[in-house]
Amino acid sequence: MKRRNRKFLILGYALYVYLLIKIILFKYGAVDVQVLWRQLHSVLEDPGMIQNRLAFANFTPFVSINRNLDRLSQPNDFMNLFGNIALFIPQGIFVRLSGKGSFLTAFLFSLAWSAALECTQVLLAMGSFDVDDLILNVLGGLIGYALCKIYPQPVVLQKKS
Template identity: 50%
Template sequence: MMKYTRGTISSVFFLFYLYVLLKVILFKFGSVNLEFLWHQLHWSLNNPEYMDYGLQRANFTPFKTIEGNIAGLSDTHEQVNFIGNIAIFIPCGVFIRLWANRTWGSFLGAASLSFGLSFALECSQLVFSMGSFDVDDLILNGLGGLLGWVLLAPRKGKAFAQV
């Protein structure tokens, strides 16, 4: 019988988590279809005006969307956008804490991986013409990753001991 380590099991769950991220962020809860992604990539490369259009409607102003989310928290869509962008990256921080080591288990590692993964997904929305880039999504996703990291922090005031 094969022996599974904590790292192996958490790696399998992390791959599943990445699948869920793709499903939610790129495919908007639809089925993950790699053939469709390949088609979208070719289509976007052959029609660069759509990527240009995506850049024109992208939000590069920090806190612009967040401000709108907070102002409209009585609207369900605004609640889902605001809370969902944080919540969907909490597992990222949890995984980083589970893989804790000097580099990636640190607060800085949690911030780097959360923001990096979010940035890759935001950019892929532009490249595949499947959504819009929003810097506030990066902020909220990164906050979610850090929140997940803090949630698994050792108790008794040692949450930032690895910074």
């Protein structure tokens, strides 16, 4: 990959990670590091907040997915189901475009980012852990990778000198 293309890929990936964090942790609100700091401080003062978050966690696969499928006409359920997939499609695309990633790499990167964000939600008491989010996020990453595999990068024609 040319150096310039690599820089654009890295810049694009950084922007993607920023948007991922913004959407998952801040739920479309403004990104505010002070909010994260205050949440961390609150959790450190009262570790019971983590237990409270874990009480609402879903560790059973397909519970949320089935609930969302049953209520697809509800905007929140539709967005939860397809949004979790769509959010991670770029992850798979970036793995494929990097030229160093395999299907397994796309799987592992998607799983790692998803697990890190799910755990961060619990640790900062800003959401709850849902194993189904992991499943949907990984599915999204694999879809993104597969799309790039099916529709390979366009070949840029070089000018002959």
